Amino acid sequence: MKRFIVWFSCLLASVLHAEPIWFGASTAQRVLYINSTLDMSSFRPLLERFVARHPDIRIGYVDVNTLELYYLTVSESAQPSASLVISSAMDLQLKLVNDGFTQPYRSDETERLPSNAKWRSEVFAFSYEPVVMMVNKKAFANIEMPQDRQALLSYIRQNDEDVSGRMGTYDIRKSGVGYLLASQDARQADATWGRMLEAFGSHGVKTYCCSSDIIDDVANGKLVVGYNLLGSYAAQRAANDSNIEMIIPKDYTLMLMRTAVIPKHAPNALDAGLFIDFLLSDEGQSLMTSEELLYPIRASEYEPHFAMPIGPTRTIRTVDLDQQLLVGRDLVKQRRFIKNWELALELSSDD
Amino acid sequence: MWRRSLRPLNAYERQHDYRHSPSLRGRFIVVGAFTIILIALLAIKLVFDYSERLADISYDRLLRSALLQMDENVGQIEGEITIDIPWSAFATLAQASDDRVFYKVESSSQGFITGYFNLDSSPALPVEYGTIQFFDRTYSGEVLRFAWLERYITEPDASGTVRTVLAHTRLSREEMAASITQRAVELITLVALVSIALIVIGSQIVLRPLHRIEQVLESRTPGDLTPLTLKTPRETYHLKVVINDFMLRLQSNLEELENYTGNAAHQLRTPIASLKALAENARDIGKPEQQRQALEKIIEQCEALSDTVSFLLNQATISHRLQSQPMGLIDLVQPIRESCRAQALTALRKGVMLCFESELEEAIIVGDTVAIEQMMQNLIENAVRYSVLENGIEQKEVVIRITPMPKIYRVEVIDQGVGISDVDKQRVFERFYRGRYDIAGTGVGLSLVKDITKYHQAEITLSDNHPHGTVVTVDFPAFKFREDS
Numbered sequence: 001m002k003r004f005i006v007w008f009s010c011l012l013a014s015v016l017h018a019e020p021i022w023f024g025a026s027t028a029q030r031v032l033y034i035n036s037t038l039d040m041s042s043f044r045p046l047l048e049r050f051v052a053r054h055p056d057i058r059i060g061y062v063d064v065n066t067l068e069l070y071y072l073t074v075s076e077s078a079q080p081s082a083s084l085v086i087s088s089a090m091d092l093q094l095k096l097v098n099d100g101f102t103q104p105y106r107s108d109e110t111e112r113l114p115s116n117a118k119w120r121s122e123v124f125a126f127s128y129e130p131v132v133m134m135v136n137k138k139a140f141a142n143i144e145m146p147q148d149r150q151a152l153l154s155y156i157r158q159n160d161e162d163v164s165g166r167m168g169t170y171d172i173r174k175s176g177v178g179y180l181l182a183s184q185d186a187r188q189a190d191a192t193w194g195r196m197l198e199a200f201g202s203h204g205v206k207t208y209c210c211s212s213d214i215i216d217d218v219a220n221g222k223l224v225v226g227y228n229l230l231g232s233y234a235a236q237r238a239a240n241d242s243n244i245e246m247i248i249p250k251d252y253t254l255m256l257m258r259t260a261v262i263p264k265h266a267p268n269a270l271d272a273g274l275f276i277d278f279l280l281s282d283e284g285q286s287l288m289t290s291e292e293l294l295y296p297i298r299a300s301e302y303e304p305h306f307a308m309p310i311g312p313t314r315t316i317r318t319v320d321l322d323q324q325l326l327v328g329r330d331l332v333k334q335r336r337f338i339k340n341w342e343l344a345l346e347l348s349s350d351d
Numbered sequence: 352m353w354r355r356s357l358r359p360l361n362a363y364e365r366q367h368d369y370r371h372s373p374s375l376r377g378r379f380i381v382v383g384a385f386t387i388i389l390i391a392l393l394a395i396k397l398v399f400d401y402s403e404r405l406a407d408i409s410y411d412r413l414l415r416s417a418l419l420q421m422d423e424n425v426g427q428i429e430g431e432i433t434i435d436i437p438w439s440a441f442a443t444l445a446q447a448s449d450d451r452v453f454y455k456v457e458s459s460s461q462g463f464i465t466g467y468f469n470l471d472s473s474p475a476l477p478v479e480y481g482t483i484q485f486f487d488r489t490y491s492g493e494v495l496r497f498a499w500l501e502r503y504i505t506e507p508d509a510s511g512t513v514r515t516v517l518a519h520t521r522l523s524r525e526e527m528a529a530s531i532t533q534r535a536v537e538l539i540t541l542v543a544l545v546s547i548a549l550i551v552i553g554s555q556i557v558l559r560p561l562h563r564i565e566q567v568l569e570s571r572t573p574g575d576l577t578p579l580t581l582k583t584p585r586e587t588y589h590l591k592v593v594i595n596d597f598m599l600r601l602q603s604n605l606e607e608l609e610n611y612t613g614n615a616a617h618q619l620r621t622p623i624a625s626l627k628a629l630a631e632n633a634r635d636i637g638k639p640e641q642q643r644q645a646l647e648k649i650i651e652q653c654e655a656l657s658d659t660v661s662f663l664l665n666q667a668t669i670s671h672r673l674q675s676q677p678m679g680l681i682d683l684v685q686p687i688r689e690s691c692r693a694q695a696l697t698a699l700r701k702g703v704m705l706c707f708e709s710e711l712e713e714a715i716i717v718g719d720t721v722a723i724e725q726m727m728q729n730l731i732e733n734a735v736r737y738s739v740l741e742n743g744i745e746q747k748e749v750v751i752r753i754t755p756m757p758k759i760y761r762v763e764v765i766d767q768g769v770g771i772s773d774v775d776k777q778r779v780f781e782r783f784y785r786g787r788y789d790i791a792g793t794g795v796g797l798s799l800v801k802d803i804t805k806y807h808q809a810e811i812t813l814s815d816n817h818p819h820g821t822v823v824t825v826d827f828p829a830f831k832f833r834e835d836s
Contacts, residue, residue: 097451098451099451099491100451100491120449120451320445322448323441323444323451324445326441327436327437327440327441330436330465331466332433332435332436332456336435
């Protein structure tokens with residue numbers, strides 16, 4: 001436990017010293033600090049459009065890992081540095097709300113939002129995130145690409161040598177969203193999840209902190225398969241790189257939501273609200289599609305989208321933005337889950 | 352004879368009077384509306400209490416179910432008490448869509464196991480192991496509804512208890528209670544408003560028969576005293592009957608007055624005509640001696656006329672008195688004794704002795720002293736008058752006697768005069784009836800007596816005295832003191 005705390009303290013210290021990326025004129029009267037897990041490639045056009053619309057606001061954008069972001073927000077609860085916290089780890093965002101670290105916000109845009117995309121008017125989902133697999137096309141030149149988890153498992157069985165040490169997934173200890181995906185996998189299909197873990201463990205799976213790192217390694221051939229990646233990043237990269245292919249698992253597809261919360265004592269809650277409105281506005285939502293950034297929360301239900309090329313299917317398992325998310329973050333359950341994960345993947349807890 | 356208003360009201364006063372008269376309909380509406388509003392307020396208060404209870408009952412069910420699901424998953428792994436919270440438990444709680452959830456699991460041997468460390472998990476009610484208790488408590492700045500359960504650990508090789516508390520905010524409960532209350536309040540308000548409207552309309556309908564009676568009466572000609580034949584509801588039936596009764600009484604009074612006036616005019620016209628004749632006669636007689644005789648007759652006639660007039664006036668006075676003066680408790684003996692005393696001398700001059708016989712100190716009845724005196728005066732005068740006519744006996748005597756009987760006082764006036772024939776006995780009480788026209792009198796004496804006895808609810812009877820003469824018996828009902836009854 002002590003080691004944990006020291007580790008987090010170091011982490012927090014590193015985050016606190018991270019220099020924000022600035023958007024907007026340096027002469028703007030108001031400054032809005034955003035702590036976010038969103039990769040700059042998916043977010044930059046939105047930020048630029050926002051400061052263009054609001055020239056009097058300057059945005060200081062800090063990119064943080066999902067788990068770090070949660071601990072940072074909790075540790076700063078008395079005097080938050082950021083007025084807006086954006087994360088794909090829905091469970092941690094919801095826990096922030098449940099535990100009273102956030103404040104409500106209401107506007108025409110948030111009222112327009114469907115009730116399953118917000119909770120207590122304190123956490124708002126602005127985009128979906130399908131959870132996908134990614135493969136290196138070269139490795140599958142002669143074989144059919146696996147379209148679901150069963151096919152992936154049989155591929156691993158049949159190609160022991162090729163896949164050994166060449167599969168990648170989230171390190172659920174370091175990534176909040178990785179943990180969420182794993183726990184939801186376990187919840188959706190416990191048996192399949194067990195076999196996946198076993199297969200990963202016996203073939204020396206590599207663990208990563210972030211989607212983009214896994215995609216990099218799939219692209220450069222270090223990995224043949226990346227499992228549980230965020231769809232918008234994968235789609236962006238797959239569109240620009242002919243080496244890689246995004247696969248939407250057909251047995252079931254987890255669907256996350258990216259959410260935003262305003263911390264309780266946020267210094268600039270007003271502009272944070274404005275930014276949420278912008279993300280939820282028609283302009284913000286259509287920008288996500290036209291610039292191929294994200295899968296908007298108010299996406300058409302019937303049309304395929306760059307991040308969801310097969311279109312909405314019946315196998316989509318949207319993770320509900322409600323109290324159930326707290327179960328996954330139960331202390332005992334989380335500890336046991338991570339311990340089992342470490343055991344299966346033959347990792348020591350010191351990693 | 353009748354009470355009447357001092358003067359009729361003019362139009363302005365009537366308007367003023369009308370405006371300041373209390374309105375039956377207004378009172379009905381006010382009382383009705385007030386009652387309905389009171390009931391509505393009471394109902395709203397009940398709904399408030401009830402809706403809160405109802406919301407608690409339904410959401411406590413959720414909480415209980417979730418808590419039991421958690422409790423079922425408390426187990427022992429490698430000698431340690433632990434819990435694997437099922438997703439379904441929180442899916443249940445997610446039905447209370449916007450409520451924050453807090454929980455804590457601890458055991459007597461290990462202490463805190465999981466959940467929110469600083470959540471106060473002490474029970475609010477007396478502890479009963481294995482039984483869930485619910486209570487409200489503040490945590491994290493909000494009032495939470497707690498479900499609390501502590502039970503003995505059933506795993507082998509383990510001892511002690513495990514305590515699970517699950518709490519959520521009251522948002523959904525309040526929303527549910529508010530929606531129930533709002534619906535109910537809307538409904539109650541609607542019902543109350545409709546009821547008040549119905550009362551306003553209903554009062555108009557209910558009071559319509561009264562207006563109809565009023566219109567019928569108003570449109571009548573002044574002399575029309577025939578009963579109302581209007582068909583009215585049962586509730587106004589009595590009013591109609593009373594109005595009809597009243598009109599009947601008015602009519603009979605008017606008829607009586609008409610008769611009386613007619614008779615009185617007749618009674619006065621005859622002596623006046625004869626007076627005129629006598630006076631003409633006296634004028635035409637040349638001899639002073641005869642003229643003087645004629646004048647004597649005129650004076651005699653005048654005296655008779657004066658008597659008649661004073662009788663009539665007396666009767667009017669007594670009638671008025673009887674109708675206007677309330678009766679009181681009086682002593683019957685005293686006015687009778689007074690009357691005897693007053694008449695004794697006059698009687699004696701006519702050669703009749705009055706005898707008052709009574710052993711009573713007092714005889715209490717409900718009545719009017721003046722009327723009793725008047726009655727006795729008339730009876731005694733009559734008795735004396737009839738005694739004088741009888742020539743047989745030298746010592747003429749009229750006895751006035753009061754005797755107590757069960758529940759009554761009997762007053763008798765006994766004379767030894769000529770008596771009254773049986774035919775006359777039937778008629779002497781009629782107004783202006785005169786048994787014998789050879790005797791001076793007006794014919795109103797006994798009818799007045801009859802009126803007075805009737806007014807006192809006394810019985811008057813005439814009977815013969817032996818060997819001759821008349822006995823007039825008047826039985827007054829004695830006043831009943833309480834101790835007698």
